[in-house]
Amino acid sequence: MPELPEVEIVKRGLKELIVGKMIQKLDILTDKSFLVSQEDIQQFLIGAQITAVKRRAKLLLIDLSSGYSLAIHLKMTGQLIVDNPADRFGAGHPNDSFLGTLPDRSTRVEFWLSENTKLYFNDQRKFGWIKLLPTAEVPDLPFMQKVGPEPLKKSFTVDDFLERFERRSRSMIKAALLDQSVIAGVGNIYADESLWGAEIHPASLVGLVPLEKMKKLYQEVRFVMNLSIEKGGSTSRNYLNAKGERGSYLSFARVFRREGQSCPRCQQEIIKIRVAGRGTHICPVCQIKTK
DNA sequence: CACTTGACCTGTCCGC
């Protein structure tokens, strides 16, 4: 699923495509994905205008003129895709939308917006969800209470980074990176990519990683996620942006899903192992475990 | 406690 860069790209796309539009009606194809009561739908959703789209960690927030907000988590396979038939050029046209027919098998919720626009929430695995709550109560969500700082903010310094990892000194570094309460937004792809960049074995205990490597990791986390945003995110299976386009970061990836290929730094063969219960890609030469 | 495992779901891929 979308990690921070992918959610950021979706946010930017939605900002461009749906802010200012009104929600006219919606079709809920899978209740499990849409945790909103019928009363709330009628009172706070239908007829409301979309006023802003925001992101915090991997959570998307769509603010409405009703004083309520939609909170959306895409989890592993969620997509938010905007379609406006008027923008399509027609089959065969070189600029035609690469969008397939929507809704499709994975569509869970279909929003009918003004100006003939549709917003589709697709989610093959049904792990994702949409909630509706008063905008003022968003900061009270348990998720918002415990989630760590945004690592791409200018104000997030290397000292902040080091301080956040202190309390996890006995954890494996990859587990700590994936823990959203330490810092926000890192998932499996960018954990592997940044650990390779900092030449740290993912199973190293945080407290045993040399300070210089921890500082390097701070830089690498920011580097790989900023680069990914530049490249439109990573599409390894399902990810698409709000326009239905794939991201290209994985063609720049150094280790993620590159087992069997050679390490760009030392040419040794990249291997896939298991760390913190997740598939993990490393260069066995560059990334030596610190014991 | 801190960490690991299983669960949530559907789809795909790989080996037999």
Add this chain to the structure above:
DNA sequence: TGCGGACAGGTCAAGT
């Protein structure tokens, strides 16, 4: 071709 099992970008709860 069919079938079983492992695995997939995330996050909880439950178990050790």
